[in-house]
Amino acid sequence: MKNTAPTSKPTIEYYQAQNEKLEMEKEALEAKLKWYEEQFRLSQQHRFGSSSEQVNSDQLSLFNEAEDTTNSTIEEPDVETITYKRKKQSGQREQKLENLPKETIDYRLSDEEQICSCCGGTLHDMSTEVRKELKVIPAQVKVMEHVQHVYSCRHCERHEIETPIVTANMPKPVFPGSLASPSAMAYTMTQKYVESMPLYRQEKHLERFGVSIPRQTLANWIVYGANTWLQLIYDEMYAHLLEHDILHADETTLQVLSEPDRPAKSKSYMWLYRTGRDDTPIVLYDYRQTRAGKHPQRFLTGFQGYLHVDGYSGYNGLGNVTLIGCWAHARRKFSEALTALPESASTSAVKAKEGLAFCNRLFDIERDLKDVSPEERYEARLERSQPVLDAFSAWLREQTPRVLPKSALGQAIKYCRNQWERLERFLLDGRLEIDNNRAERSIKPFVLGRKNWLFSNTAKGAAASAITYSVIETAKENGLNPFNYLRVLFEKLPNMDTADEAKMASLMPWSPTLPEECQIPNQSK
Template sequence: MLEKQNAELQAKLKKQQELEAKLKWYEEQLRLLQHKRFGVSSEKIHPGQLELFNEVENEANLDLPEPTVESITYQRRRKKRGHREAMLENLPVETVEYRLSDEEQVCSCCGGTLHEMSTEVRQELVYIPAELKVVKHVQYVYACRHCERHEIETPIQTASKPKPVISGSLASPSVLAHIMTQKYVEGLPLYRQEKQFQRMGVPLSRQTFANWMIMGAERWLSALYHRMHELLLERDILHADETTLQVLREPERSATSMSYLWLYRTGIEGPPIILYDYQETRAGEHPRMFLNGFKGYLQVDGYAGYHKVPDVTLVGCWAHARREFTNALKSMPAGVKSVTATEGLHFCNQLFAVERKLKHLKPQERYEERLRQSKPILDTFLSWLKKQEQQVLPKSALGKAIAYCLNQWDKLVAFLEDGRLQIDNNRSERSIKPVVIGRKNWLFANTPQGARASAIIYSVVETAIANRLHPYYYLRYLFEQLPNMDLSDSRALDQVLPWSKTLPVSCIAFHQLTK
């Protein structure tokens, strides 16, 4: 009888413990969701923050004398001279002079003639609203009068003119570049641009704009995209990431289905190349196909789909590992701090502190210093992780942080193999951010064809920005040049790539000209 009661009590206790663990998990998730919605998104840690277990070792300085009199020092930031002049030096200047008339140039005291003693100058920025105008391309055709009268055939000669960017269309290179820049750089949806054009007296529809975007991307920018793809695969260090994209009219899929925009970009070496690839799913087959022929290091987050890419060494992201410990701290109740989560976060911060010190070193020097400074931290951290794994609840936020590090450990330590590798995949996250911001404004793509065109346009403009070009002037230059080029000639395409030395100065961003 007593054994039966004991077994029932043990079962109730176990069930109660399971319920308490589940309740604790739900509370953690609620605090995380509240922090994501209302809290600060930055993961930066201020000096001294969360230093619970080594504050004495960090702050102690036995050589510092005891203070006798409290002193407070104020530092005033001096204004940098010449900043305004440097900012305005590339803008056109219109000078307006204010002078006294001849009749007014008389001294009020003695009646003598006044002379110019000095001037006072005030500078203002003047905004000139955009305007539209029509350019008529009139092409003259010539014939010979003599041949017309005396010969059987009359030779016809036509004056040369540049080819249009879209045949039979009102679209010019400047208009096409403007609409693309407004949407894919400034995040302005086509329906808002439609209203802007209406206010300027030209009632063009957003459907027309969408058609122009697709034709401009497929006919011209795709050639540049494919050439950059070829050059991307020649590198030996790449970064990758992906984000969701809703496409309304995908065949055999509901309008609410989520598709993906995959990002692939270069590392710290060579001119930046940033490419986006639209796909319907998040399957690992997509990066395997896109990176076919690539061999080297591929830096990614913890997504398992990248394991399908052959002939690569996957490099993990310590920013993701650190974020897991940050989330563990955020999931704690108000006023409660987890020493274990703080210790894990401190290990991550130590690694980032080393990277900041090594940032300006050459790759070989960075490789050697990482082995000397970072590897001991990693070895200690791994021992700490294995110990803590046995003591925390696996499904808790802290348990997930520890499990993430242990499961990703081979990838997380791969950055030690080459001084050119980075400790995190933030380079990819920065490149995916323009798509995320733009997506908040235009929300979705209408068709797969439009999604593919968007991927191509994003690739060109983001690569241009990364190479310090002005996206509008660069796109306008491309739409002027590409229709008049042989797009099958890779050498000709290389002359208009975003890092080409033959690009006109007008394509370079103004803030780069002032440096």
């Protein structure tokens, strides 16, 4: 008969330890569940909700609306308010049309019809009735034959040993050996990079004009035009960009299918750099394979001053540069925290609204200071914005231990505290902006275009796209018609000395000597 060791019964301490362990696991699972619920609500908002970050100030005080609006001294109204419709002011249509080219068609009676039906006398022109219409002239495709005549001397042909040959001047082609004209190349680029029309759709569009041009040929036009001619304008704009002391930067993803030693699904990046609100508008894109910090370091070599950025750490390695944080990102974090909370989370909702209210108060101050001078803005910020920042900083420190670190509200508070040194630097100079929205607005055309053409086939094509987007977006920022401006560039650059700095300066998007046709009538930047 085998002897077995007696098994000891679990003690009270054992069960207490197990209970504490299970409680901790339960709390961890509940926290994880709340985080997943927040992410689900945020994703639903991103998919189906409004993309605007504007918040009605009344919504931030809904939880104490009754206390804020109550007033026992005001009697209930006994008169009903009736709304009414008002006729639009006259003259607005004429103002919209005043800078457009006009074509007048007169409708007159013939000499035989200018006879009075009553007495038979001659009728005279008493008045006119005018009807205005907008006439749209669609694109047309026609063949331009450039015939260069060659001349010689009959006398020399008969009596002299040598005969002088004189050839008439003819403009050089924008793409030798190709059907591309300056207008065709400009049209292809604006259709893709302004109207976001992929090349395969442009190919079908041209077929309806009766001409068949493969998309590969259209792509060759873009790459050649960008690398040969627009690169010259890009380099000049790049040199001007580095001369400024306030810039904005941002980046977004791009898929390039055929890159050496990289799979087709790998992410590449399009970086953006642009000038501030008080400087000549310059917008430059820079295509790179990665999001590494070495790329802004290389691009901004020689730049000294302020750089508006988001919270990405890749900009931290820039020397002689003061990074300015983005309050729009901070506000967005609290807005997302408010969206992610369930209806039952009243306490957290109040805290999220409080954080959002601090951000909105700063933006309200900036809105009031929009039209003042940089010096006045600097003084007013110290007087009005500094107290708000001090109060917000104290509020962030107070709330940090009270919220879950991984919750949306906890992440919003963490972002503000980690970025605080950058966020408060907009007080250093009245020319600085409170956010980096200027860069985000400039990179948006690329993002919208990417939704249509989806990817670039090669790295060479991606680099050409960066150059073309840079020239087009800078032209738009300077109030130019992109198509007309590109056409002028493709007409003049092949036929001029591109080493002449004065001639190149006359073709910059901000040059006052550009042809009037490049300007947009009734421009709205």
